[in-house]
Amino acid sequence: MPQSYLFQREPRWIAPTPVRYKHLPCRLQSWLHEKTSLTQRLRDEWGVVSVQVLFECWQAPFLSERQKLQVPENRLCLVREVVLLSHHTPLILARTVIPRATLLATQGNLARLGTRPLGEILFSSTSLQRQWLDIAQISPEKWKCASSSFFIEAPVWGRRTRYSINKHPMLVSEFFLPSLLEK
Numbered sequence: 001m002p003q004s005y006l007f008q009r010e011p012r013w014i015a016p017t018p019v020r021y022k023h024l025p026c027r028l029q030s031w032l033h034e035k036t037s038l039t040q041r042l043r044d045e046w047g048v049v050s051v052q053v054l055f056e057c058w059q060a061p062f063l064s065e066r067q068k069l070q071v072p073e074n075r076l077c078l079v080r081e082v083v084l085l086s087h088h089t090p091l092i093l094a095r096t097v098i099p100r101a102t103l104l105a106t107q108g109n110l111a112r113l114g115t116r117p118l119g120e121i122l123f124s125s126t127s128l129q130r131q132w133l134d135i136a137q138i139s140p141e142k143w144k145c146a147s148s149s150f151f152i153e154a155p156v157w158g159r160r161t162r163y164s165i166n167k168h169p170m171l172v173s174e175f176f177l178p179s180l181l182e183k
Helices: 018-022 027-033 038-046 063-069 102-105 119-122
Strands: 050-060 077-086 089-099 129-138 156-165 168-176
Touching: 027 077, 027 156, 027 168, 038 077, 038 089, 038 119, 063 089, 063 156, 063 168, 089 102, 102 129, 102 168
Parallel strands: none
Antiparallel strands: 050 077, 077 089, 089 168, 129 156, 156 168
16 A cells, blocks of 8 residues: 555655745745644635545554654554645645544544545644644655646645644645645
8 A cells, every 4th residue: 555645755854944944935935834724824815725635544654754743663543645726726735644542632533524624623623732844845756646637847845744632743744836826
């Protein structure tokens, strides 16, 4: 079973530093630094937003994901990869890794998202905490989904955030597609 629908291999994440950010377009910086729900911001700027689930199953996360979540090597997590669209325009690709203990702490709400955006659940939780942030740039040839219904022809920047709900961690990686930044 593949570890990801999106990636040929795990992205190379780096710490965001002022020097790295200085060379990024302002519009991208705005999305990388967004502290509230990306779904709500998309709705504010684009109107209708839908979620297409690309991949969802129990599996071992990538090595760096296991390390950030402090999950043992043989422990499975729920991995969900989606694309957020507006009027059939792909805007954001996202990968979420949720350990079993986090699902239990949220009464399984995160396991039954279907096509609902994750942000609707996350940002409605009073116990939500954002713990840190990494960034990555992925070149077009590194994406698996290049052969899917949308095509990535330019490097794409993303962020990875560790959230905590009821003191239980999860990782959310979001990649900002060129169509989002062109508006």
